[in-house]
Amino acid sequence: MEDSWKKQIIPLLPLHLQPLFASLTGHLGQSLEEIRFRSGQPLILHTDWGEVMLGPDGPVNVQQKAYYTTADDLQNIVLQMTEYSLYARDEELKRGYLALPGGHRAGFAGRVVMEENRVKLLRDISSINIRIARQIKGAGLPLLPHVYCEKLQRVRHTLIVSPPQAGKTTMLRDLARILSDGDAAEKRPGFKVGIVDERSEIAGCFRGKPQLDVGCRSDVLDGCPKGEGLMMLVRSMSPQVVVTDELGRAEDARAVEEAVNTGASVLATAHGQNLKELIRRPSLAYLLENGIFERIIFLSRRKGPGTIEGIYSGDFIQEWLRTGGKEDVDKMVGSSLNNYS
Amino acid sequence: MWIKWLGAALIITASMIWGNFQAEKLRERTRQLEEFRLALRLLAAEIGYTATPLPRALSLVAERLTLREVQNFFSLIGQELQQSTGIDAATAWLKAAQTARHYLYLTPRDWTVLSRAAAGLGTLGREDQLKQLAAAEAQLASHAADAAEKCASGEKMWRYLGALCGMAVVILLL
Secondary structure, eight states: OOOTHHHHHGGGSOGGGHHHHHTOOHHHHHHEEEEEEETTSBOEEEETTEEEEEETTEEESSGGGSOBOOHHHHHHHHHHHTTTOGGGGHHHHHTTEEEOGGGOEEEEEEEEEEETTEEEEEEEEEEEEEEOOOOOTTTTGGGHHHHEETTTTEEOOEEEEEOTTSSHHHHHHHHHHHHHHOBTTTTBOOOOEEEEETTSOSSOOBTTBOOSOOOTTEEEEETOOHHHHHHHHHHHHOOSEEEESOOOSHHHHHHHHHHHHTTOEEEEEEEOSSHHHHTTSHHHHHHHHTTOOSEEEEEESBTBTTEEEEEEEHHHHHHHHHTTSOSOGGGSTTOBOTTOO | OHHHHHHHHHHHHHHHHHHHHHHHHHHHHHHHHHHHHHHHHHHHHHHHHHOOOHHHHHHHHHHHOOOHHHHHHHHHHHHHHHTTOSOOHHHHHHHHHHHHTTTOOOOHHHHHHHHHHHTTTTTSOHHHHHHHHHHHHHHHHHHHHHHHHHHHHHHHHHHHHHHHHHHHHHHHHO
16 A cells, blocks of 8 residues: 555654654554654554554654654644644534644544534544545445345345444445445446535545545545435435445434435444343344345454455344344354345 | 926935835835734634634635735735645744835734734634734724824825925035
8 A cells, every 4th residue: 555645644743743744754654654743652553463653853752762742742733734723623622633634633622612402512632543545446346246236236224334444444445445436347326425524434525525535436525424424415416325434323314214205315324332232222222123224244353454244134134033033143044245236 | 507407306206205104114014014904804704603614704804905015914814824834823923024124014012913913823712712813903903093094194294295305415516
């Protein structure tokens, strides 16, 4: 993977840290996933093979030699990311993140100021996590036969489930791209794809423009709540496929159900490790019980991000839930569709 | 003899120029204060309606102003922020103020208000930012009214004073 993140991220860092990050080359630069700044704590880089502390002269093994982030560094980074204008990005900051050029994102933690039981603003920021966006074209291809029904030339309602950082958004983005672009050689038509990108993670929009390739027939509704966004897209853009990230709330489930009823196929993700964990969340349990999703795909990081752990049909899950959902689902005969589409 | 008259004419002209300059300073201060008020209102509109980030908002404000000196002030801050030199908006504002002091006819009291407008610039939420700009604009309005009053009474006075001082010197010398 290339380290093009440098062009977009380095100018946002304090001047004295810029040469340090510019010198990150080779494997470390290419496998970087997160840059963690915590006030008064060592500067830590997370890669797909582990974590590394960064010292004034480069990576270090001993904590004492690491560069310790200061409050001024954090303030400086926030100001650079907001173009010295917190007011311009305060809606995003309230939600705890900022979309950055290149599809990257910065997450924040600090003191939350509440007003009428809602987050009014985030101030005294004490931690910043810069997440490097890596678009892996082709990542979704192994899932395509399960998601796309060649016989009927339609996309199945699909839920991709994984714990954080196991590649579900990468898969979702790539599936959106593949379905949107189509493939004339394989006689797969391109679909009109509507993406509701509540947290700018799928298309990595910066100032409304997708920074990551989500296909030529995709329309992105950036920063919009899923519930409202799905219906807005269905009404205004006539999508054949609607794509959204991280279902969980009751209104998300209602919007998915409505979108399905309009005839659009739904591709979505949810946080979770396994089926039992998934059905503990009422809104997701409701969708599964009612057979809304035709395919449920589980991913993990076991063999690297995007490891496919199991693919289940919606009918099977419905049946399993009808029997009380107590049996170990993975031991049931024919439970997983891993080996056939 | 004609040299004496020439000298006298020169003294009176210089003195009138000095008087006119003093009168001009009064009038310019009023115009500059009004222009700063307009600039703060434009900046508030950029922040309030379109949430334009400061580097762009300041450049847009500068483009819409007519007094070149005030225009330069806002352009300077905008450019400083666009260059991403690591200094925040308030510091860039104060730095531009240091430069502008040399060519603007504002008083230290006016600069105090403008410096206060810079405090927290870009680091506040939208509502607080607008309140801060509105407060500075209101204070500048009172300064502008005061300056206009001084200008009305002082402008003629300085002009006459210039001419009269010149004549007085000439009489004394002759």
